[in-house]
Amino acid sequence: MKNVLLFLIQIFLLWAIYQFSSFIVGNLDFPIPASVLGMILLYILLSSGIIQIRYIEKSASFLIRHLALFFVPFAVGLMNYAGLIKTTGMQLLLMIAGSTIIGLLITAGLTQSLSRREKERTHHEQSHSHSH
Amino acid sequence: MNSLILTLISIVLTITVYFGATALSRRVVSPFTTPILTATIVMIVILSSFDISYEQYSSAKEWITSLLGPATVALAVPLYKNREIIMEKLMPAVFGLVIGTLSTILSAVWISKTLGLSDTIQATSAVKAVTTPVAIEAVVLIGGDPALAAAFVITSGIFGAVFGPALLTVTNISDPFSRGLGIGTVSHGIGTSQAVAEGPVTGAVSSVAMGASAIITSIILPWVYPLIQL
Structure with a gap:
């Protein structure tokens, strides 16, 4: 149970970074996809040590493994x-x-x-x- | 109530079909069992045979694709873990990206012209390799069609995911870094979803290439496209 909760919090963190990036991109006149900006942001957070890799590693590898699923509805x-x-x-x-x-x-x-x-x-x- | 049930069923169905497709790809190793290809075909067949339109499916689509943004953000993790390997090859990567992006654009427009396709299709073909949100914005600047752009982008993604890895292998391109860079440049996130299956370096580099080629394309396109017309 605790693990599931932790997992969901991790996903929420990634989601929050994405939402923040969408907001920035919406107010920016530069051709960058929100998801790519979010990736850059998370990279900066990781390299500056603000986010430890172990905080998000589980949910990150889960989402990445199933990346194709999230494209199926578009296809x-x-x-x-x-x-x-x-x-x-x-x-x-x-x-x-x-x-x-x-x-x-x-x-x-x-x-x-x-x-x-x-x-x-x-x-x-x-x-x-x-x-x- | 009815639409809620349809949404729920559609979500469960999509996830089930996806897991079935990944199981098949593990059992039968072939470009033609790439999950994004088989899952898409099966879903289209099911929806059409039950007379469910894409519009009716769209609420399920919203739910599932809401994880796409966070999943792409998550690609920063393999990127960070492999940062040393990636930094080492930064210069070759920049060259590969710029020349590769340009040749993708030029070849798409040139082939469209040669086949006698309409001006709208020619313009739309120029953005086919970049991720959808950028493609639909960039295409307007050169007189293409955003809806058509989304369809081209998806088809390019599926084509790259299905045949990209095999093409790279038969041409002796074995370096995981270069493979990832190529796949991400020509087939954005859909290609990346297949590149991550090859390994963390290929996946991470593919996602970087996806972002970089989108930025390069939208910056150079308004300048390059009129030149192609000369």
């Missing part, structure tokens, strides 16, 4: 687009698939090759300084 909204899917569904899918694949491989490929190169460089520098 079900695609049922309202049956007409569009029938007429131009194939072209739209081609556009979404093509662009997602291009963006994904460029982003991840570029990041991986750049970070490998950087690692090799620092490795070289280190082995260089060792030989001196």
Whole structure:
């Protein structure tokens, strides 16, 4: 019972941070999603030691594990687009698939090759300084 | 009273279908058993066969999705725990994010043009990779349609969640950091929900990429989009 209560308090804390962020974003002329601002806020609270990681860890890992569930109702909204899917569904899918694949491989490929190169460089520098 | 019961049933149904979908994904490992895909299809089939419209389902939707904000905020925890690994790769990440976001926008508009899709669809395609709240605001600035944007965003998210991990694997992109960055950049939160299944680093980086690509897109789009039209 005590554990359940603690768990709910943790979720409430995360919810409160989110509500606060929504309020800030609503009064701000900057394109940032409230949830992302909330993430930054929680990160600051964690690094400054105001919130200890053990206070929220249980509920955080629970919510993250089931992140996909919270998107299902939005995805079900695609049922309202049956007409569009029938007429131009194939072209739209081609556009979404093509662009997602291009963006994904460029982003991840570029990041991986750049970070490998950087690692090799620092490795070289280190082995260089060792030989001196 | 009736609508209250419908709401309750819809909530229980969604949760049950979701857990069924995750159980299936554990038993049959394949892109096609990605929970967000199978759960969505099953839910649409059930609602349609009982003649329940999306509008009738919307009160259940409100309840379930009210945890989406707190869940995204919670991603700060893996981010904080893995902060050293993430800081180490900050420069490659910034390059990857900016070039990746640009190529996502350009390729979407270019493919739409090539396929002869309407001007509205071309403009809307430019925001398809970023999280819904930002997409529906950014799309208005370049003459796209917000409702259509939400549909594109969801489809991109599902596509990225379903095929992203497998595509990265066949192209030998094995670094968890780079995988997370790619998935979050092109398929926002829905992709992130799948990235967290790969591990804490991939999930945390994916959520950072989701936020960063949303900010980059909405800042550069009003400048870049007119240039694409030239």
